[in-house]
Each structure stands twice: as structure tokens, then as C-alpha cells.
Amino acid sequence: xxxxxxxxxxAYFPFQEGQDGASGALAQGPAYVPTLxxxxxxxxxxxxxxxxxxxxxxxxxxxxxxxQAGPDWLVAEIRDSEGNRIALQARAAA
Numbered sequence: 578x579x580x581x582x583x584x585x586x587x588a589y590f591p592f593q594e595g596q597d598g599a600s601g602a603l604a605q606g607p608a609y610v611p612t613l614x615x616x617x618x619x620x621x622x623x624x625x626x627x628x629x630x631x632x633x634x635x636x637x638x639x640x641x642x643x644x645q646a647g648p649d650w651l652v653a654e655i656r657d658s659e660g661n662r663i664a665l666q667a668r669a670a671a
Contacts, residue, residue, distance in 0.1 A: 585604055601618070623667065624667060625652075626643065640662055641653055651667050653665050
């Protein structure tokens with residue numbers, strides 16, 4: 578969900594106690610400056626081609642094209658709507 582905190586908005590990632598994964602949040606506010614040069618967050622997607630097409634349809638730029646990352650994974654990087662570099666990863670087809 579999205580919460581207002583001081584002069585910022587925070588959108589928290591789903592998280593369940595006892596399950597694999599990491600908690601986190603997207604933050605928007607005066608203390609948070611979008612960048613292409615900071616840490617990169619990876620989002621798992623079921624179909625990387627579909628995710629890249631949707632991102633482009635919404636005005637995103639592909640910064641790093643779909644690339645095989647070892648035998649099991651595909652990765653790509655895009656610029657999100659706020660100007661951050663984010664990565665997508667998906668299982669490669671068997």
C-alpha cells in the first residue's frame with residue numbers, strides 16, 4: 578500500500594513473514610532524487626519481453642537490452658517514469 582510520511586509518499590512491496598524475498602519500498606519526496614547512477618533494484622517478471630514492451634508503451638527507455646545472464650536468467654534495464662535505472666529479470670526458457 579501507499580502511505581504518506583512527512584512530505585513523502587512510500588509504496589511498500591508485498592512481504593510475508595517466513596517467506597523468501599526482501600521487503601522494500603518506493604519513495605517519492607523532497608529527500609529522494611531519481612538517478613540513473615545509483616543502486617539498481619531488480620524486479621522479477623514472468624515474461625521479460627512482455628515487460629519490456631509494456632515499459633516502452635508507457636514511455637520508458639531501454640538502457641540495457643535483454644541479455645542472457647548465465648544459463649537460467651535473462652536481464653534487462655530500463656529507465657522508470659521518474660528517471661531511475663531499474664532492472665528486470667526472468668527465468669530463461671528451458
